[in-house]
Amino acid sequence: MTIADRWLLPDGMEEILPPKARQMEALRRRLLDLFHAWGYDMVMPPPVEFLESLLTGAGHDLELQTFKVTDQLSGRTMGVSADVTPQVARMDAHSVPRSGAARFCYCHPVLRTRADNSMGSRAPVQIGAELFGHAGVASDLEILNLMVSTLQQSGADELYLDLGHVGLYRGLVDAAGLSTEQEQQLFDAIQHKRFADIAPCVTGVESAVVREMLMALPHLSGGVEVLEQARQVLAAAPAGVREALSELTEVAHALQRCHPEITLYLDLSELRGYHYHTGMVFAAYVPGLGQALAKGGRYDEIGSVFGRARPATGFSTDLKLLAELNGYQPSMPGILAPVEALTDPDCAQEVARLRAMGERVMIALPEYRVETHQFETHRVESGQGAHQAPTYDRRLLKVEDQWQVVSAGQSTDSFSD
Numbered sequence: 001m002t003i004a005d006r007w008l009l010p011d012g013m014e015e016i017l018p019p020k021a022r023q024m025e026a027l028r029r030r031l032l033d034l035f036h037a038w039g040y041d042m043v044m045p046p047p048v049e050f051l052e053s054l055l056t057g058a059g060h061d062l063e064l065q066t067f068k069v070t071d072q073l074s075g076r077t078m079g080v081s082a083d084v085t086p087q088v089a090r091m092d093a094h095s096v097p098r099s100g101a102a103r104f105c106y107c108h109p110v111l112r113t114r115a116d117n118s119m120g121s122r123a124p125v126q127i128g129a130e131l132f133g134h135a136g137v138a139s140d141l142e143i144l145n146l147m148v149s150t151l152q153q154s155g156a157d158e159l160y161l162d163l164g165h166v167g168l169y170r171g172l173v174d175a176a177g178l179s180t181e182q183e184q185q186l187f188d189a190i191q192h193k194r195f196a197d198i199a200p201c202v203t204g205v206e207s208a209v210v211r212e213m214l215m216a217l218p219h220l221s222g223g224v225e226v227l228e229q230a231r232q233v234l235a236a237a238p239a240g241v242r243e244a245l246s247e248l249t250e251v252a253h254a255l256q257r258c259h260p261e262i263t264l265y266l267d268l269s270e271l272r273g274y275h276y277h278t279g280m281v282f283a284a285y286v287p288g289l290g291q292a293l294a295k296g297g298r299y300d301e302i303g304s305v306f307g308r309a310r311p312a313t314g315f316s317t318d319l320k321l322l323a324e325l326n327g328y329q330p331s332m333p334g335i336l337a338p339v340e341a342l343t344d345p346d347c348a349q350e351v352a353r354l355r356a357m358g359e360r361v362m363i364a365l366p367e368y369r370v371e372t373h374q375f376e377t378h379r380v381e382s383g384q385g386a387h388q389a390p391t392y393d394r395r396l397l398k399v400e401d402q403w404q405v406v407s408a409g410q411s412t413d414s415f416s417d
Helices: 020-037 057-065 084-095 137-153 166-176 180-191 195-201 208-219 226-233 239-258 302-306 319-324 345-356
Strands: 048-050 068-070 077-080 102-109 125-132 160-165 263-267 280-285 294-298 312-318 335-337 361-363 367-369 374-376 394-399 402-407
Touching (some): 020 102, 020 125, 020 319, 084 102, 084 302, 084 312, 125 319, 137 239, 137 294, 137 312, 160 166, 160 239, 166 180, 166 239, 180 195, 180 208, 226 239, 239 263, 280 312, 312 319, 335 345, 345 361, 345 394, 345 402
Parallel strands (some): 160 263, 335 361, 335 394
Antiparallel strands (some): 048 077, 068 077, 125 312, 294 312, 367 374, 394 402
16 A cells, blocks of 8 residues: 555445535524524434444345444444434433424435445535325425425525425335236336336236326326326226326426426336335425435324334435535635734634634744744734635734734734845
């Protein structure tokens, strides 16, 4: 291993440097304040849990993405959190057993053995919201509207929403009476859009009506107008399928009314998260980003494995991705104070007052000469010196025996040569 190799980070891991780190932190605070304004309470899950708890229920699908470690105290296997949602579900069912609707939000770094896709991170900073205790369309709409507000406040000006409902496919498959092997083959064909392989998978379905609907389902995609086509195609479908279509229609029309600026795309055979989603599923995209910016959906009964079955819906996104949108740039002006702020009580008091007001105040540290072990104070004409903070737009100077904030370009004898 060369010296240079010692500084390499593992694939999918990245360090966040200034000014992006400050941008991410400012955005995190802004979004958590948004969630608070909507009535969502913040929770902080632990970074590791015992594996049998972490991979229970919805977390089972995360097994391949979960790093495993041995607890040196108990000898039991623990898992590093790869997704916050199952942890929040455990909290709702066990730690915060509220009656009625419960709203939680979080911003928590997670770690994954592999990224979701070739462009993803293995260490995303997951931020999102979960709503428990309500099974109606209203809670789906609340979460969708909160997700839209979150993305727009992060700078996503041109949003595309992909909507689906796993109840459509699940209801038709149940009516078809397929074997486990047949269902898996059909699932793979639809999920990977291999339309030619769908017909052989449903050949043995007794009901010709159900067979035709299963073959038509993957072709029902497009704008809101596809809902009317779906209503006709699925007119003879089981009641659960028609109810799912009605829910999808209600949500799509509500979004269309409240967010005419958003482009909606509906895919009635969307199977993302099929093994744990039970209803609406959705994803948000922006131009130029080759992956979903945010994802979510309904996952009812998730708390049953913890002894408390609850309907639930939610969404999450990666704070790192949101920061890439560059839509929210925190203001970074600063005040450069002289080194006297470290020794002069009056100057120190003024610096403390400015910081208490929320100002960013940096001390103009003198340069240290190693060969003479002496400090030399230099006139600072800009904030770009190696020993200075990168930016400031004002200076704290002594003018007529009073410490005052002036523009950065103003000179004074307060800084000696």
